[in-house]
Amino acid sequence: MDGGATSVEEARARHADLVAQGKSAVHAVFHTADVTLSALPADSGTFDIVSSMFFVQFCFSTSVAAAHVLDEVTRVLKDKGVFCCILPDGDRVASLLRDRRTQVAFGHFKLHKCPLQKTQEAPYGVAYNFSLTDSACTEFVVSPKLLRTMLESRGFVGGWPGGEFFMGAQHLLSQGAESETVSTILRGQKCSQIDWMSLGFFSVVLAKKKIPLVETKDPSPVKRRRKCDSTPGASA
Numbered sequence: 087m088d089g090g091a092t093s094v095e096e097a098r099a100r101h102a103d104l105v106a107q108g109k110s111a112v113h114a115v116f117h118t119a120d121v122t123l124s125a126l127p128a129d130s131g132t133f134d135i136v137s138s139m140f141f142v143q144f145c146f147s148t149s150v151a152a153a154h155v156l157d158e159v160t161r162v163l164k165d166k167g168v169f170c171c172i173l174p175d176g177d178r179v180a181s182l183l184r185d186r187r188t189q190v191a192f193g194h195f196k197l198h199k200c201p202l203q204k205t206q207e208a209p210y211g212v213a214y215n216f217s218l219t220d221s222a223c224t225e226f227v228v229s230p231k232l233l234r235t236m237l238e239s240r241g242f243v244g245g246w247p248g249g250e251f252f253m254g255a256q257h258l259l260s261q262g263a264e265s266e267t268v269s270t271i272l273r274g275q276k277c278s279q280i281d282w283m284s285l286g287f288f289s290v291v292l293a294k295k296k297i298p299l300v301e302t303k304d305p306s307p308v309k310r311r312r313k314c315d316s317t318p319g320a321s322a
C-alpha cells in the first residue's frame with residue numbers, strides 16, 4: 087500500500103519481474119491510499135508480518151496520524167505477529183537539525199531543515215527535507231523513544247536480541263551474510279560504498295505483538311497439588 091500511484095506501479099512492476107524470473111511465488115495485492123487517513127484493507131488479525139520500508143517517517147506529521155498508522159498495524163497483525171520497518175534514526179536526524187546550519191550533506195544524502203508550520207506539533211511535527219539527489223521530500227523526525235513507547239503501549243515487545251526495538255542498519259549491512267545484497271544494491275543505484283555505509287543513518291525496527299494475557303480464577307497449581315496429595319489413594 088502506498089499513497090503514490092507511481093510508487094505502486096513501480097512495486098507492481100518489480101513484483102512482476104521477480105515472478106517472471108521465478109524468484110517469487112508470493113501472491114501480491116497492491117493498493118493506492120493515504121495510510122494516515124485510511125484503514126488498512128484487511129481484517130483484524132490477518133498477517134504474520136507487517137513491513138514498512140522508508141515510510142514511517144512520513145506518518146509523524148501529527149500525533150493523530152502517527153497513532154492511526156500504528157493502531158492499524160496492530161489491528162491487522164496476528165498475535166505474535168511481527169512489525170518490521172526501516173526509518174531514519176530520529177535521534178541522529180534531530181542532532182543534525184539542532185546544528186546551526188540549515189543544510190547537512192553526507193555522501194549523496196542531503197538534509198534540509200524546514201520552518202515549522204502552525205499545523206505541526208512537537209515532537210511529531212519537526213519537519214525536514216530529505217533528498218538523495220536534487221529532488222527533496224518532506225519527512226518528520228521520529229524519536230526512537232517515542233516510537234518505542236507507542237509500540238509498547240500497543241502490546242509490542244522488542245524483537246532484537248536483548249528485547250531491543252532498534253538496530254542500526256549499518257550494523258546489519260556489515261554482517262557477512264548481507265555483503266552480496268549490498269553489492270547488488272550498489273550496482274543498481276550507482277552510489278559509492280561510502281554513501282551506502284552512511285545508511286547507518288537508518289534504523290531497523292523489529293517489534294513483536296505479544297499474546298494477550300488470559301486472566302484465570304484458578305487457585306495456584308501448588309495449592310491444588312497439595313489438596314490432591316492428601317486425598318486417600320493419591321499417587322505421586
Ligand SMILES: C[S@@+](CC[C@H](N)C(=O)[O-])C[C@H]1O[C@@H](n2cnc3c(N)ncnc32)[C@H](O)[C@@H]1O
Pocket residue numbers: 087088089090093119120121122138139140141144
Ligand atoms: C522513500 S519512499 C519508499 C517507497 C518504498 N516503500 C520503498 O521502500 O521503495 C516513501 C513512500 O512513502 C509514500 N507515502 C508518503 N506519505 C504517505 C502517506 N501518507 N500514505 C501512503 N503513502 C505515503 C510515498 O508515496 C513514497 O512512495
